[in-house]
Amino acid sequence: MTLLDDNSTTGTAAKSGAGETAKSEPSRPSAAELGAALIAPGAERVHRRDETSAVIRIDEADAEMVEAVDPDPMSDEPMIINMGPVHPSTHGVLRLVLEMQGEQVLRSKPVIGYLHTGMEKTGETLSYLQGTTNVTRMDYASPLFNELVFSLATETLLDIEVPPRAQWIRTMMCELNRISSHLLFQATNGMDVGAVSMMLYGNRLREETLRLLEKVTGLRMNNNYIRPGGVAVDLPDGWREDVMALMDHLPPLIDEFDTLLTGQPIFRERLQGVGTINAEECLALGVTGPILRGSGYAWDLRRDMPYLKYDEVDFDVIIGTYGDCFDRYAVRLNEMRESMKIVRQCVEMMPPGDYRIQDKKVTPPPRARIDESMEALIHHFKIFTEGFKVPEGEVYVAVESPRGELGCYMVSDGGAHPYRMHIRAPSFVNLQTMPHMMQDSLVADAVAIISSVDPVLGEVDR
Amino acid sequence: MNLASLYRPLVAVDPLFTAGVGLEEVLIVALKVVVAFTLLLVSVMLMIWFERKLHADMTNRVGPNIAGPFGLLQTLADGIKLFFKEDLRPAAGDKRVFGLAPYLTLIPAFLMFTVVPVGGDFHNGDGTVTWFGNTTHLQVADPPIGILFVLAMSSMAVYGIMLAGWSSGSKYPLFGSVRASAQMVSYEAALGLSLVAVLIKSGTLSTHEIVASQADGWNWNLWVTGFIPFIVFMIASTAELNRPPFDLVEAEQEIVGGFHTEYSSIRFSLFFLGEYMNVVTMSGVMVTLFFGGPDGPIPFLTSLGWLWGIFWFVLKVVAFCFTFIWFRATLPRFRYDQLMDLGWKLLIPLSLGWLIALASLDLARSEGWNRGLVGVIAFGGLVLMGLLLNAAVNAGQRKRLAGEGVD
Numbered sequence: 001m002t003l004l005d006d007n008s009t010t011g012t013a014a015k016s017g018a019g020e021t022a023k024s025e026p027s028r029p030s031a032a033e034l035g036a037a038l039i040a041p042g043a044e045r046v047h048r049r050d051e052t053s054a055v056i057r058i059d060e061a062d063a064e065m066v067e068a069v070d071p072d073p074m075s076d077e078p079m080i081i082n083m084g085p086v087h088p089s090t091h092g093v094l095r096l097v098l099e100m101q102g103e104q105v106l107r108s109k110p111v112i113g114y115l116h117t118g119m120e121k122t123g124e125t126l127s128y129l130q131g132t133t134n135v136t137r138m139d140y141a142s143p144l145f146n147e148l149v150f151s152l153a154t155e156t157l158l159d160i161e162v163p164p165r166a167q168w169i170r171t172m173m174c175e176l177n178r179i180s181s182h183l184l185f186q187a188t189n190g191m192d193v194g195a196v197s198m199m200l201y202g203n204r205l206r207e208e209t210l211r212l213l214e215k216v217t218g219l220r221m222n223n224n225y226i227r228p229g230g231v232a233v234d235l236p237d238g239w240r241e242d243v244m245a246l247m248d249h250l251p252p253l254i255d256e257f258d259t260l261l262t263g264q265p266i267f268r269e270r271l272q273g274v275g276t277i278n279a280e281e282c283l284a285l286g287v288t289g290p291i292l293r294g295s296g297y298a299w300d301l302r303r304d305m306p307y308l309k310y311d312e313v314d315f316d317v318i319i320g321t322y323g324d325c326f327d328r329y330a331v332r333l334n335e336m337r338e339s340m341k342i343v344r345q346c347v348e349m350m351p352p353g354d355y356r357i358q359d360k361k362v363t364p365p366p367r368a369r370i371d372e373s374m375e376a377l378i379h380h381f382k383i384f385t386e387g388f389k390v391p392e393g394e395v396y397v398a399v400e401s402p403r404g405e406l407g408c409y410m411v412s413d414g415g416a417h418p419y420r421m422h423i424r425a426p427s428f429v430n431l432q433t434m435p436h437m438m439q440d441s442l443v444a445d446a447v448a449i450i451s452s453v454d455p456v457l458g459e460v461d462r
Numbered sequence: 463m464n465l466a467s468l469y470r471p472l473v474a475v476d477p478l479f480t481a482g483v484g485l486e487e488v489l490i491v492a493l494k495v496v497v498a499f500t501l502l503l504v505s506v507m508l509m510i511w512f513e514r515k516l517h518a519d520m521t522n523r524v525g526p527n528i529a530g531p532f533g534l535l536q537t538l539a540d541g542i543k544l545f546f547k548e549d550l551r552p553a554a555g556d557k558r559v560f561g562l563a564p565y566l567t568l569i570p571a572f573l574m575f576t577v578v579p580v581g582g583d584f585h586n587g588d589g590t591v592t593w594f595g596n597t598t599h600l601q602v603a604d605p606p607i608g609i610l611f612v613l614a615m616s617s618m619a620v621y622g623i624m625l626a627g628w629s630s631g632s633k634y635p636l637f638g639s640v641r642a643s644a645q646m647v648s649y650e651a652a653l654g655l656s657l658v659a660v661l662i663k664s665g666t667l668s669t670h671e672i673v674a675s676q677a678d679g680w681n682w683n684l685w686v687t688g689f690i691p692f693i694v695f696m697i698a699s700t701a702e703l704n705r706p707p708f709d710l711v712e713a714e715q716e717i718v719g720g721f722h723t724e725y726s727s728i729r730f731s732l733f734f735l736g737e738y739m740n741v742v743t744m745s746g747v748m749v750t751l752f753f754g755g756p757d758g759p760i761p762f763l764t765s766l767g768w769l770w771g772i773f774w775f776v777l778k779v780v781a782f783c784f785t786f787i788w789f790r791a792t793l794p795r796f797r798y799d800q801l802m803d804l805g806w807k808l809l810i811p812l813s814l815g816w817l818i819a820l821a822s823l824d825l826a827r828s829e830g831w832n833r834g835l836v837g838v839i840a841f842g843g844l845v846l847m848g849l850l851l852n853a854a855v856n857a858g859q860r861k862r863l864a865g866e867g868v869d
Contacts, residue, residue, distance in 0.1 A: 081633050089715040103637070103798050192715050194706060194795025200521035260792070266707055267794045443637070444797045447716050 042280030046436050054439035056080075056099045056107035063097040063111075078106055085114045089192045089447045092457035096434070096446070103442045108435045112428075115461040123421035127387025128154045128228050131421065135408075136222045138423060139459035142181040144174050144213075145401040146423070146459075147226040152307065153397040153408040154228040157390045158362065164309075165353040166230035171308045172243070172346035173216065173225065174399075175339040179250070180209040181402035182332045182339075185454045186257055189329060192451035193270045193444075195261065205253055212246050215239075229363050230356025243347055247340055254336060262330070271326035275437035275449035278323055285436075286429045289404025290331045291453065295323030301400035313345045325452040332402075332454075361388050387416035396424075403427050403454060423462060427455040494602045495576075502575055506738045507537040512780075513738075513787045520791040541731055549727040554631030563629060564725070564732035567622030570615040571739040576602035577611055577669045578746040581756045581772035591768045599670050600756070600768060608669040609661065612747055613654055616702055619740065620646040623704070623711060626733070627721035638720025642704075642711040645801060649701040649708075652809035656694040659687045659817050660751050662824060673755035684752045687820065692752045694813045696785075699744045701805070704737065705786050707793035710801060745782035746775075753778050811851055815844040 039047045048054070063080055079100045084090035093114035099107045123134050135150045136143040148170060155162065162170075183206035190198020210220045216235060217225035225232050261267045277287075279297035292299055300317040302310040318334040320327025356363050364383045365376040392414040398407035404426030413419040430453050437449045511526065511534055518525025526533030551557060581600035582591060590597050605611055620642060627639025660683050661667065664675040676682050684692050701708035712720045722733050749755055756771030796804070819840035826836035 079633065088718060102640070190794070194709070194713070194715065195793065196706075197517075197521045197791045200523065204522060261794075264794065266796060266800075269800055270794055270797055442798055444710075444713070444716050444795070 040280050040284045042278060043284035046281045046284050054107055054435040056097060056109045056435075058097060058099075058109065060095075060097070060111050076101075083446070085111075089188075090450060091188065091455055094431075094450065094455060094457055094460070096450070098438075098443070098446065100443065103444075105438045105441055105443060105446050108438050108446070110431050110434050112431065112457070112460050115457045117461070119462045120422055124418055127416050128390060128418070129383065129387055131418065132227050133222075133224045135421075135423060136224055137458065138425065138462055139401065139403065139406070139427065139456045140221055141184050141456050142177050142402045143222050144170075144177040144226055145399055145406050147224065148174060148308075149397055149399045149401075149406050149408040149423070150410075150421075151226050151228045152399065153395050153410040154390065156395045156397055157393050157410060157412050158228070159391070160229070160357055160359055160362065162230045162357050163354040164351050166355050166357070167308050168346055168350050169231050169235060169355060170226055171310065171313070172343055172350070173213070173231075174308075175342045175346070176209060176213060176243075176246075178339045178402045179336050179343075180206045180213070182336045183209065185332050185402075185451075186329075188454075189448075189451045190261060192447050193267060195264075195267065198257075198261065201253075201257070201260070205250060208249065209246065212242055215242060227356075229359065230354070234355040235350075240347055240350075243343060247344055247347075250340060251337070254333070257333060262333070268326065270444070271329060271448060271452070272324055273322070274325045274441060274445045275452060276322060276324045277433055277437055281436065282323075282433070285432045287404065287433055289400070289402070289426050289430065290328050290335070291323075291430055291433060292404070293318060294320035294327035294331045296321055301398055301405060305398070307397075307399060309346075309349075310342075312349070313342050315339075315342050325448050328452040328454075335402075389414060389416050390418075398424070401426055403456065403459070404430060423459075425459040425462060427453075427457070427459040428462075431455055431460060490598065491602070498576065498580075498602045499572065502572060502739060502742065503735075505742050506735055508534070509738050509742055509783055510537040510734075512783060513790075516784065516787045517791050520788075544731040545728050547727040549729065550724070552631050552724045555724065556629040556631065559625050559629035560724075561729070563622050563626035564729045564736065565622070566625065567619050567736035568732050568739065570618040570622075571736045571743055574612055574615040575739070575743045575746060577605065577608045578743065578750055579604075579670050579673050579755050580746070580775050581768045582673075600771070601670065604668055604670045606668050609657060609667045609672070609751075612669075613650075613657070616653070616744075617646075617650055619736070620650075622733075622736070623721050626725065630721070630724040632724055634717045634719070634723045635721050637717045638711050638713075638723070641713075641717075641798060642721060644798075645701060645704075645708065645710060645805075648802060648805040649698045649809075652694055652805060652813055653698040653702055655810065655813035655817055656691040656698065657751065659691040659813070659820050662817070662820055663687055669750050669755075673750055673757065676754040677757055682752065682754045682757070687752075688816070690816045691813060692748075694809050694816075695748065695751070697804075698809060699748065700786065700789065701801070703740050703744055703786070705741065706790040707795050708801060709795060710798060713795060715795075741783060741786055742779065745779045745786070748782055749775060749778040807851070807855055811848065815847055819844050 045054070058080070063082055081098045081100050082095060083098055084095035085093040090096065095111040095114065097109045097111060098105050119134055119138060123131055126134055131150050131154070132147040135146040138146050183202050185202075187199050187202025187206065190196075190202060213223065214220050216239065217223035217232065219225075277291065277295055279292065279295045281287075282292045282295050282297065288299065296319055298317050298319045301307070302315070303317050315338045318331045318338060320331050360379065364380050365373070369376040370380055390412040392412055394409070394411040396407055396409045398405050400406070405424065406426055407424030409420070409422040409424065410418050411420040434449060434453060437453075438446045441449070511532075514536065515525040515533065526536035529535040529539040551560060579599060579601040591600055623642040623646075624639050627635040627637075627642060630636070660672065663683055663686050664672045666672060666675070672683075676686075704711045710716075710720075712722070717723070722730055725733060756768075756775040758770065758774030758777075760770045819837075822836055822840045823833060825831075826833045
């Protein structure tokens with residue numbers, strides 16, 4: 001992006017004045033013109049590269065050095081402050097370099113990488129069946145979505161279609177996971193604006209949702225439930241009653257959030273008009289999910305590029321108006337209600353049948369067959385040690401995770417491991433909005449803004 | 463200059479000293495100090511337990527339940543743990559001020575409590591008790607400047623917090639320190655103004671006499687001053703105590719504990735102690751000012767009326783402590799500018815206007831004017847001024863948004 005540097009205008013002016021040869025050269029658009037052409041109308045704010053830019057261009061190591069407090073009380077130099085990576089409300093290990101004038105944030109810059117574990121690289125050494133255990137650890141607040149997008153990518157490369165029951169199970173489980181993820185947001189968002197009780201109310205409901213996930217998948221988090229070819233196990237006995245009990249239990253308690261927060265004047269004052277971003281800016285930055293929808297742009301992959309069984313269920317895409325923290329809060333709150341609507345429809349429409357594809361190349365033989373058939377044993381052994389081979393090719397598949405467009409780009413060289421596996425993490429992309437939303441706000445707003453972006457650092461750093 | 467002229471402004475109202483100061487009087491005062499200090503420390507311990515238990519209850523948790531019956535000794539256990547922790551001092555800080563600051567918070571909190579009447583029978587008597595032939599008030603000291611002393615002490619406590627943040631030599635504490643000075647200074651004004659309404663009605667600064675003037679439920683300043691001063695005082699004292707929703711000075715989610723970020727070990731526990739002591743003391747002050755102090759019905763055992771006084775006092779204080787905890791469990795935190803808006807644009811004008819209205823009514827009564835007419839004019843003026851102020855604030859905001867600057 002050097003083309004868009006602030007001194008580019010002066011740079012071209014100097015060049016054209018340098019000699020007559022400039023005339024004879026084919027007329028190239030100046031850097032300023034190129035920059036202007038790239039700037040989306042309405043999103044000028046996020047394109048600035050001069051000193052008014054919201055992003056402070058300071059070296060991360062340099063920012064660490066400016067530690068001491070300026071001893072001169074009359075000095076009005078801005079203060080550089082490192083918020084995080086160890087801070088109660090940076091959602092894990094996000095670090096923000098803030099340039100502060102008193103309580104006001106002038107410029108900022110998110111610094112990431114403190115949770116980098118090389119999961120994408122690890123993905124290249126794991127077979128496709130092992131891959132889901134790896135990706136599920138990225139966005140640990142909504143693990144099923146990671147598994148889903150990885151499985152969908154693998155299945156597209158394999159060119160197989162999973163049975164309808166598996167698709168319905170996946171839809172239902174993902175929506176339950178979306179509810180639990182949004183409940184976690186409600187908990188942390190409330191906590192970050194100072195409503196400490198919300199932390200416990202939100203987490204309690206999340207825990208109740210996770211209990212259901214645990215009953216089905218065996219684990220609270222990092223379920224490894226959705227796998228290429230279907231799901232790991234069929235729904236347990238009595239699942240229908242359990243799901244419906246939860247669906248009856250949650251709505252009145254979620255309505256309590258409305259009572260406690262939505263109508264609460266201090267809460268509204270804290271979030272309304274804070275951290276605004278418009279749809280053009282969101283698009284210019286590639287932002288998706290509740291942030292984009294909160295700014296009034298109705299974009300939901302479940303509706304616009306349906307996968308699984310989303311084209312057969314009825315639900316609304318929730319959008320906001322002002323693109324502020326309150327809209328993002330409200331979008332997530334109401335998305336939980338829509339998810340519950342979807343879950344109810346899934347329970348109604350759940351077809352009988354197989355929960356995984358009966359393709360011998362992808363699906364290991366059932367446990368009972370292993371004892372009686374030598375071939376089954378060998379087959380089982382081969383699938384779990386060597387893995388199944390996937391035809392050569394590349395694919396990008398995206399799903400709507402609670403945080404936005406979660407994509408998986410997979411390249412196969414025909415072997416049993418992906419040649420390259422990349423996850424397009426919504427948290428990572430959404431993180432870019434922070435400096436723009438934070439500019440000229442107060443430090444308390446900065447905390448509310450971090451919370452309203454709802455990043456999961458495991459997914460950001462991968 | 464004799465000795466009496468020195469101590470007289472501080473203790474003169476107490477009938478204990480009418481016959482001069484002898485050994486017996488000194489011993490009684492010393493006993494009172496020891497008892498009050500012990501009771502306050504125990505009440506702080508219970509207050510912390512109460513807060514944790516109640517907040518736990520409000521959020522579907524159990525709360526402390528291991529140390530002692532119902533976890534009552536949890537605070538003690540925490541205190542012992544903190545005492546044995548390493549006492550870290552930041553290298554960049556000012557060591558002497560850093561060490562001094564916790565005491566500047568703790569000591570005013572206790573001193574403020576000394577002027578709060580905790581018992582006495584104000585219903586049938588004058589609120590004094592007679593022990594071993596000495597008649598005295600049930601408070602450590604009853605200076606004629608009582609309420610001014612409370613104000614002075616609550617202002618002193620600001621220094622502790624401000625200096626703590628400043629001397630830490632670190633950025634988050636500095637934020638807390640700046641916030642503390644701004645917040646407490648502006649709310650001090652609202653606190654003082656709402657208090658003057660009480661003083662007008664009671665006609666005295668002595669806490670004992672303020673309580674005596676409220677003897678009998680319908681004379682409580684809560685009704686007499688017309689609710690508004692109490693509401694302003696309640697909000698302002700919440701801010702003065704740094705309790706949620708005004709706990710910006712600490713604001714763990716924003717500035718990581720603010721002024722006490724760098725404090726550890728016993729120094730931190732002194733802050734903690736001071737803060738909760740302030741809650742108990744401020745509840746006591748509020749009860750004294752607006753709820754008649756130890757005033758309450760005496761159904762039986764009339765000869766031990768002062769015990770009933772203590773009972774009612776404790777009950778009222780616990781009710782206020784409950785309210786503070788309730789605030790914390792329910793309300794989100796204010797933002798810095800919203801806090802200033804609330805203080806300067808609402809609480810201070812409101813309490814000032816109310817004060818003037820009350821004063822004009824009092825004047826009308828003493829001069830024999832038509833009180834109805836004066837009341838209408840006074841409160842009409844109050845509403846008018848409110849609207850004017852609102853218009854001025856809006857105009858200022860419009861100008862600022864238009865980038866013209868406010869002149």
